[in-house]
Amino acid sequence: MVSAGQTATSTVTVTESNIAKTMKSGSLEVFATPAMCALMEEAAQAAVQPHLEEGEGTVGISLSISHDAPSPMGSTIIAKATVTAVEGRKITFNIEASDGVGIIGKGRHERFVINNEKFMAKVDTRKASN
Numbered sequence: 001m002v003s004a005g006q007t008a009t010s011t012v013t014v015t016e017s018n019i020a021k022t023m024k025s026g027s028l029e030v031f032a033t034p035a036m037c038a039l040m041e042e043a044a045q046a047a048v049q050p051h052l053e054e055g056e057g058t059v060g061i062s063l064s065i066s067h068d069a070p071s072p073m074g075s076t077i078i079a080k081a082t083v084t085a086v087e088g089r090k091i092t093f094n095i096e097a098s099d100g101v102g103i104i105g106k107g108r109h110e111r112f113v114i115n116n117e118k119f120m121a122k123v124d125t126r127k128a129s130n
Contacts, residue, residue, distance in 0.1 A: 001051055002048045002051045002052070002083060002086050002091055002113070003051075003083065003086060004083050004084055004085060004086060005082070005083060006047045006048060006051065006082070006083040007047055007080060007081065007082045007083070008043050008044075008046035008047035008080075008081055009043055009046075009078050009079060009080045009081075010039050010040075010042040010043040010046060010078070010079045011039075011076060011077065011078050011079075012035070012039055012076075012077050013074065013075070013076055013077070014030075014031045014071055014072065014073050014074060014075045014076075014077060014099075015073065016073070018031060018032055018035035019031065019032055019035075019073065020032040020033070023035060028070070029072070029073055030070040030071060030072060030073075031070070031071040031072075031075065031077055031099070031104070033067045033105075036065070036067055036077070036079070036097050036104070036105050037063060037065065039077060039079040039097060040063070040065065040079045040081065040095040040096075040097060040105075040107075040109060041060050041063070041109065042079065043079040043080055043081035043095065044058075044060075044081035044091075044093045044095060044109050044111055045058055045111070046081070047081045047082070047083055047093070048083065048091055048111070048113075052113060055115060055116055055117060056113055056114065056115060056116065057113075057114055057116045057119070058091065058111040058112060058113055058114065059111060059112055059114055059119070060109065060110070060111050061090070061110045061111060061112050062108075062109065062110040063107065063108075063109050063110075064107050064108050064109075065095065065105055065106065065107030065108075065109075066105060066106060066107060067104065067105045068103065068104055068105055068106070069099070069101075069102065069103070069104040069105075070104075071099040071101075071104055075099045075100065076099065076100055077097055077098070077099050077104070078097065078098055078099075079095065079096070079097045080095065080096055080097075080098075081093045081094070081095045081109065082094045082095075089112050089113040089114075090110060090111075090112055090113075091110065091111045091112070091113065092108065092109070092110050093108065093109045093110070093111070094106075094107075094108060095107055095108065095109050
């Protein structure tokens with residue numbers, strides 16, 4: 001059962017693969033905002049997945065963040081997600097990322113608990129209609 005207060009972290013090192021220049025979100029060799037978003041979502045998913053029923057997962061439904069400081073190549077980025085509310089199948093998180101010097105980004109994220117099989121059946125239906 002998912003409940004407020006559950007937390008998890010995810011960690012990544014800033015490398016060529018996750019800088020703004022490579023991800024085309026900018027032209028500089030600093031940690032990319034899309035990479036920070038993905039790391040924050042990874043932490044949120046990790047905070048709740050162990051508490052879900054067999055066959056359940058979560059999908060992100062909203063993400064509102066600020067990216068407040070640059071992190072150079074070689075930095076270790078840690079994202080932390082904390083469950084702040086559970087309303088039915090909707091889970092709300094406070095999220096932040098830091099790089100050892102300080103907080104580089106923060107915000108709010110929402111995920112929705114889904115049945116993996118039913119969700120993928122909807123994907124297959126949409127794929128068939130394209």
